[in-house]
Amino acid sequence: MTALAWLRGCGQVQPDDQALRTFSKLGLRLFWLRQIMFIGATVISSLYLASYIPIFCYLFCLASELSEAAMSRRTLSFKTLSHDQITRITRMQAAIGVWSAFAVSCYALLVAWLSTPEFLFVPLTYLISAALYASMFNHQVKPVLTARLVVYTLGFVIMASMGLFMNKTDTEFLALAQLVTILSAALFIVINAVVTRENYEARRSRERDVIVREALLREEVETRKSAETARQSSEQRFHSLFEYAPIPIREEDLSGMKRLIDALDIQDTAELEAYLDAHPEFLQACAKEIAVVDANRASLAEHGYRDKSELLARVVTELTPAAYKIVRMTILALHAGDEGRSYETRITRADGTIRTVAATWRVLPGHEDTYRRILLCSVDLSDRLAAEDALRQAQKMEAVGQLTGGVAHDFNNLLTVIRGNVELLELMVDVDPEFSTPIINAVDRGAELTQRLLAFSRKQPLAVRTFDLGDMVLGMGNMLRRTLGMKNTIEIDVPDDLWPVMADPAQVEAALLNFALNSRDAMPGGGVLNVSCRNAPISAENDLDLGAGDYVALRVEDTGTGMDPDTLSRVYEPFFTTKEVGKGSGLGLSMAYGFAKQSGGAVDIQSTLGHGTQIALYLPRSDHSPENQASAPVVDPKVKAQGETILVLEDNEGIRSYVTQLLRKYGYSVLEASTVESARTFLPRASEIDLLVSDILLPGGLIGPDFAVELRRENPDVPVIFMSGQPSEIETAASGAFHDAPVLSKPFAKTTLLDRVSKALEN
Structure with a gap:
């Protein structure tokens, strides 16, 4: 068992299928050399001993030699050798080794029985050839080869010494020693086959382990490649979602602000608020620590920047009231450990315009302690707030219109009674015109006021027809100059290709005259009034609440004092005026507004305090030619009643x-x-x-x-x-x-x- 274990330990590198092929090729080449040696020894022994026993011994041993040659040829016939084929070959080698040992042992017993030591020459020759053959069988294992050659050589020396120095009477012992040597040789052949198989299987097992490890490694590499591809795809998808998101998104770093807050070592919120009230410079320092890490395209558009680097490099250098409020709120949120906040504020774009936005920020996972990364999303509310203001204004105007419409109905009834009874008095008694005329004039002024209220509520009767707006404006030139006075200059610009309009000419005249009067009052020190007409095609998307189509715009622009935003938001309200008591009714613009809406047009007023006002009256284009209508004079009818x-x-x-x-x-x-x-x-x-x-x-x-x-x-x-x-x-x-x-x-x-x-x- 110890020798077998030692031999196995020496055979860690065993021949694979290529080594077996090499062995088989060498074995076939040495087959004839062995046969020549064996045949020569057999012939010499037979002649010397005058006996046929060596020939029978050779023929008996030849069977194992032919089997070995056939096995070598079959091994070479396979392109590749499987595990089962290797196993069968090693088993056949062991069987052939046992067969050869049995044949030589039988021959040795025969020699011992005949007491003829001279016959030992034949098995000695076989042992030499077997040693050479067995050495090639496991030619890669030098320790095994060395041990086998040592044993064979030792056996040869023992047999030679016994044959030379011992008497013939000791032939039994010589035969026994030779038998032991031959059995040792056979044992080595069998051990070699067993060790070859075990080591080959161990090599195959290691090769399989290597193959499995390579497969696992390839799988791990593919897994890592897939994970890397998925990561890159995920990053690309996230970047695309971030970059092309329809809402503004920014990634910011608040870690610097967090460090400043922590450095205060203030635990109580009320104490922190008191500190912020007492130290406004701390807010400025915290604001400068806000860093914009990344921003998408919508965020750039929201702030009016063309290049991302301009926004990323932006820092708060001056705290506006809105920024002061947001920075203070953020400081309190970081101090409380909040994960996010929502707020509404006003931002100043790169071009100086101010927009109202609703913003929400959330700290990203993994940065809850440092606030190194937060995600801030915002929505521009300016258009929505403007639409809501316009809706509230329209609802307010509609409510006022309904109120004025109802008041006008009752007021007209009262005026009718007053006027009618005054006229009846004039028929019945001799009334001094000095008393009746002021009453009639007051009724007329009341009726005019009612018409203005009805115009605002879009309920007045309109005498709509097609007319040339340019001709009407040019015809009112002298009247407008007299109205403006000597200190003001009027400029009228009317193109030749102006489209005709569909509206009530009298209402247009009244609106233009009202615009001019307002401009005159806004230029107390004198100025320039520009009146122009332009063709104005309007698309479906517009801010005037007009349907798509062709319009004609009547614009009146002055260089007066202008209006602030609060005043501008109330110009259409009935009875609203900034003039002194008795100098304005506050119904001029409301009347123009209602008339324009009733005619299918619109009024647009743009004004900046200190830079004048521009009013544009949009009237629908007419597809017909202008009509010329002469007003018929009013005469006192001659009634001829016949008792109807x-x-x-x-x-x-x-x-x-x-x-x-x-x-x-x-x-x-x-x-x-x-x-x-x-x-x-x-x-x-x-x-x-x-x-x-x-x-x-x-x-x-x-x-x-x-x-x-x-x-x-x-x-x-x-x-x-x-x-x-x-x-x-x-x-x-x-x-x-x-x-x-x-x-x-x-x-x-x-x-x-x-x-x-x-x-x-x-x-």
């Missing part, structure tokens, strides 16, 4: 009394009713009614046109005149079956009423 019967339907007692008395004064027969129910009592006499004069809105949920329908069922030819104190009522009448019926807008003069009545009866 007129039904007056009016819920306001004062107006109903005025109309009834006026018509009777001029010779008409009048039936009066305050409600539809009371008017229905006259339906049986419908054939006697020659004219219906009715208010549009009546109590009880019914309107004048409804009763007119009922009356015409009984008298199809009866004409109708409507009265209205609110333009929406006129639209109600115009949209029904009486769209061609005349409508009297309250307050109306007696001449207007008598003229409409006379014409209705004549037709």
